Amino acid sequence: MSEAAAPEDLWSRVEPLLARVERPARYIDREWGAVVRPIAAYRVALMYPDAYEVGMANQALQVLAGRLSTLPGVAVERVFVPWTDMAAALRQADVPLFTLESCVPVASCDLLGVTLPYELTYTNVLEALDLARIPLRASDRREGDPLVVAGGPSVHNPEPMAPFFDAMLIGDGEDAVIELVDTHRAVTGRGGSRSEVLQALAEVSGVYVPSLYERAKGGLRPRAGAPARVRRRVVADLSAYESPICPVVPYADVVHDRVTVEVLRGCSRGCRFCQAGMVYRPVRERRADDVVRDAIASLRCTGYEEVSLTSLSTADHSQLEEVLRRLTRRLEGTGIAISVPSLRVDSFTLSLARLLGEGRKSGLTFAPEAGSQRLRDVINKNVTEDELLATTRAAFASGWRRVKLYFMLGLPTETDEDVTAIGGLVARVMQAAREATPKDERGAVRVAVSVSTFVPKAHTPFQWAGQLPTAEVLRRQRVLRDSMPRKGVEFSWHDAEVSFLEAVLARGDRRVADGIEAAWRSGAVFDAWTERFSLSRWHEAFAAVGIEPSAIAFEPFEPGATLPWAHIDSGLAEPFLLLEWERAQAGHTTPDCTFESCTGCGVCGALGADIVLAGGERHG
Amino acid sequence: MAESFTLRVCFRKTGRLRHLSHLEVARACERAARRAALPYAVSAGFTPRMRIAFGPALPVGTAGEREYLDLVLTRFLPPAEACAALASVTVEELSPVACAYVSGKERSLAAALTIAEYDVHLEGGISHEGLERRIHAFVRTGTLSVEHKGKQKVYDLAEALPKEPLVVSCEDRVLIRMAVRMSERGSLRPDVFVAAALGPEVHVAVTRTDLLIEDQGVWRRPL
Incomplete structure (x- = not known):
């Protein structure tokens, strides 16, 4: 674990590189809402594995940063993947990847948390680890290296990325990240080794430690102390957690540049292709009062010109019309827009159309x-x-x-x-x-x-x-x-x-991890960016590793x-x-269990959760 | 039409935030006005917007000590109060310097501000010796041709530089203090001028120290 003394501030070595790169605003920090804590007993770097302007939109990292920063002695910092011009400049100048807030080496942090939003960001994770000078594979990491932990949607099949992570957190992170950090601090605090940390983490519910599972006939076999199956974490009541009220407000033009308030989690409409609809069950709505309160407070704190009510299917919220009526009234004459993404055809009603149509019209999808x-x-x-x-x-x-x-x-x-x-x-x-x-x-x-x-x-x-x-x-x-x-x-x-x-x-x-590493070594990075994607490079990489x-x-x-x-x-x-x-x-x-009877998916019983409807009942 | 009040805000863009672009600064200022809960006016129309206007753009990498914006308010707020409200919701590197009301009939900042003063810091221990002579000799060559986005632009240096640039030693650094006349056809960038006069190997850090209105040969601040 790092010393309480401040690690090296790299800013004086980073700044001279900025004149040579596109959009330096990606790398300079000092946005409204960013909190710099040069001295901390435990430092967490939270990374979105893509460029700043994509990663800043991620709500999960904002939620987790908010949760972790309540812990005493803990500093939370943001990390994004430098664009190719900046990556080249960093390598040329021999400057390691840095966190935004304190501009310290990512490798000096105690924990590097990475969300895996989507498969095509996988090579970006390796690029960032390499720029940070952290060994790519968990098996090559030593005592002084940060604990590298994944979370997010793509960990539901963790295996292609498993060798690159010390641990992977499956499911809702609100409580699990706190337990994870507490466990890490407790074990290292009593002088425990890296392998003791991993062993202890395997006992935290929802945490998968890939190195404790080995390939055997018929799948993976857990070693002693590791559970046969890692059960997804679920928070029972979203209203127990505040939406991030004062997230960092970027200067640069980023995607989804607005206040986002999560109005519900989960969707049990049951579309059979949809992973999110399966793995975020059950439906848990936040109360109208909480949604309106958080939206107004966050607009006030950030100064944004738009608020978005997000979820997998926002129009399904049993109190959405009430929320919209109240927000529209409060925001009258301010020029602030309300947007509702992820509308379902069958829950977009005439009155909803009228309510949304009163203010600035955002897209309809x-x-x-x-x-x-x-x-x-x-x-x-x-x-x-x-x-x-x-x-x-x-x-x-x-x-x-x-x-x-x-x-x-x-x-x-x-x-x-x-x-x-x-x-x-x-x-x-x-x-x-x-x-x-x-x-x-x-x-x-x-x-x-x-x-x-x-x-x-x-x-x-x-x-x-x-x-x-x-x-x-x-x-x-x-x-x-x-x-x-x-x-x-x-x-x-x-x-x-x-x-x-x-x-x-x-x-x-x-x-598949070998193929991902081979593809990155031959130059695959930012694969989700059309101009950077090359399938032939991936084919060659897969062929090279058989x-x-x-x-x-x-x-x-x-x-x-x-x-x-x-x-x-x-x-x-x-x-x-x-x-x-x-x-x-x-x-x-098959019908939706939030409107009709239970369809027997098993989630509520297995995970000790239940459907939470703010308005008591839904109208179909 | 409802009564309105045009608040002119002088602000700085310094430190790390000199790496922001003009659009990034503009958006940040709008958000600051909302955070400060200033009674800002909103335009009519399908997509209502805050009624705010900015002075001439600062390039990415150039700092500014006295930049300007005009914000239309729907009710009077003492300027000191508006300034304090803005200061409480901004970071030091992008924060208000002074606020005052101007007549709504005043020319727009973009049109009124025609003189920009700059300090161009030379980096890398360049000596003061002979610099002024080289710069003045360059000014006397008469014109500077600059290629921008594939187009050739020719500046008449006597017109673009209303005063002779000065070389100033400040602690152990040397800086060139210069004024540039801006026009609708564009304005000479001080870093481009210095590179042309002293060679492209000279690294500079540029700060726009003031923006001025030229009124019958007299220069004055817009606030």
């Missing part, structure tokens, strides 16, 4: 995901075409002129008929939008269509499915393009090659096979997931 009712039933997207058209009419009658629709290609059982049905649906949405718009404004009507490729994810009913081979995805993209109306439609794709790599990294086991990526992405798992993530217990009962997989193939839908 819906995700029908599939073009035909048959396929929407397969994926359990319980939304009908009539609902989508009615919602479109309501929105355009309330003043919206643009709507964005998300679809997915390559879903299990998809046929060409399902694909061309997307084009037909978009045409009818366009017609409904034009009809609801006054004649002289119809020229402005736009329907944006964004199409991605299905990536099978761990802990979902579709976890056994393989991804559709890329050549076939490309053929279906052509079929779709031919069926898509042109006028007023803005059409965009998610690159099929990117989705292929996502599938490899999402479905792989621990051997991995066949197509097999990992495309081959289905047999029900009953040991899955690479079998030792992670998300709380979902395997029979539930299997039954859902079977119902999908039969085209049978």
